[in-house]
Amino acid sequence: MIRSKLKQLIDSCFNQGAAQGLWSNAAAGLYNVETPRHDGQGDFATNFAMVLAGKEKRNPREIAGQLVALLETDDTLLDKVKIAGPGFVNLFLKPSVWSTVLAPIDDQRQQFGLTNIGNSKKVMVEFVSANPTGPLSVGHGRNGILGDTIARLLDATGFDVTREYYFNDAGRQMRVLGGSLQARYLELLGEDNQFPEDGYQGEYLYEIAREMIEDAGDEFKDNELDFFRKRAQDAIFADIEATLKRIGITFDSYYNEHTLYEEGLIDAVVTELRAKNLVYEKDDATWFKSTEFGHEKDRVIIKSSGEPTYRLPDIAYHREKYRRGFDWMINIFGSDHIATVPDVMAGIEAIGLDNSKVQVILHQFVTLMRDGRQVKMSTRKATFVTIDELVDEVGVDALRFFFLMRKPDSQLEFDLELAKAQSQENPVYYVQYGHARLCSIERMAAEKEVALPELSATDLSCLREKEEYQLLKTLSEYPAMVTGAAKDLAPHRVIFYLMELAGHFHSFYNKHKVITEDEQLTAARLCLCQGIKTVLANGLELVGLTAPNKM
């Protein structure tokens, strides 16, 4: 807020200077207002003079001098300005400016930080998209929490967001699943059975089989494999949905790949590609000329068996997303899907669609550490750790927080022992404790019969401590942080912001008392606390974490 006001001021100086012939327009929009790292360098600084000097081959300090002369005519924001280093202009704000950040927070409350930069643009976030072959594992957890939080960020910035789960309940994978359940069912009945060679070995299939026996005994023992496939799928999907709901994730729609076949959308893509002469037959298979799009080799889209490879439905699915009117399509994938991205992008381009509207977030793997060793996970083997197990151990908030702490590009190391044994040390509690403390202050004020002050009737000029400035400054950065995190699809920035704000608050709390004999100071500090509480609560909500009143 304050920063953007300053930026406006400097922009106006820039235009003024250009009008006076002090410099050209070449540097328009290239300079910025940043926060200096060290004391004595002002509240903000601008690299204006250095950028301009680069463009015009002039001495930066001379330009800085001209800028300073223009800035000194302002008497609303600035206390003083100083030229420093190679040509930075350090900007020192009037102390009174800082307290103005509380008014918008007080006005907008839960709405504070929300913007409409998305302008109701239709965006789809597709994530999780796990086929129902087993419980969600840790990797799906990262995918889900990342996708969900990105969707929340886009909601908060005024996009019209649809969350979609894409799945496939046909194909070889699912037949193996059906065969695995059938074998478990027969095994529990003491009948002859043959467990598929590469079957799913997880305990969960025994559980489903046990339920079937409780329901209907051996009634199903002569049923076809497809019956078991369906039974397994339904049970597993119900589990998946329950797990997702438990960690705060919901979807607006589920899209079954089968729909693409039913509605002839697969054939439509093939027809279209054929018309453009981008497919050909070889070795009984149908190939897509991806080499025409700069790829190393062509790819099969229909196998010699007549079944499409994953590429064809993926292309058809995206075509359908465009038809449904999405202007921006975000896909959250694990890094093991890297190979599919270029193929599908080429396919989209091939059918005449603008693939710059599709953005893929590839997140790296979660490495699970147990006893200092990496746990190798496989869906088929019984060696994977489920999200439910993790949540049982560390709780929803800690899980979300941990998974959001790293940017998607980084591998994420999740130490089970650490999460279990030291959950008290978890940084999520640090932030939440800040909120609980603020609530506690309010309770104490009520107990002492100190009324919560009206901001408009409170004199904030007594907020002069270093810690108070720091808090006001951090609060003022919240809206820009939210829009930045949304624009860059970077939820981890919200986490880091919350830790910073909570940290400043804890420092303040330990050094200064809020409720004192000094009524004026008490009122001002209570207003400050209200602002911090609102922003902490909004930030926690934004990433799907709870803001407890008491801990």
Add this chain to the structure above:
RNA sequence: GCGCCCGUAGCUCAGUAGGAUAGAGCGCCAGAUUCCUAAUCUGGGUGCCGCAGGUUCGAAUCCUGCCGGGCGCACCA
């Protein structure tokens, strides 16, 4: 061999659009509570920002090459 991601403090990781003296948490050491919750705070860091070049006023950040780790490179998804 080719493509994508990563390499920053003992460990796990931040570091917008290139900026001034490099950041946090954890761990470790030493302290703080007659007072609003000590799940807190304060103090303690000699880091070849993987290596070598290049671009420029200025590089952890951009470019090139190399080294190391991860993930891929199917008529699986």
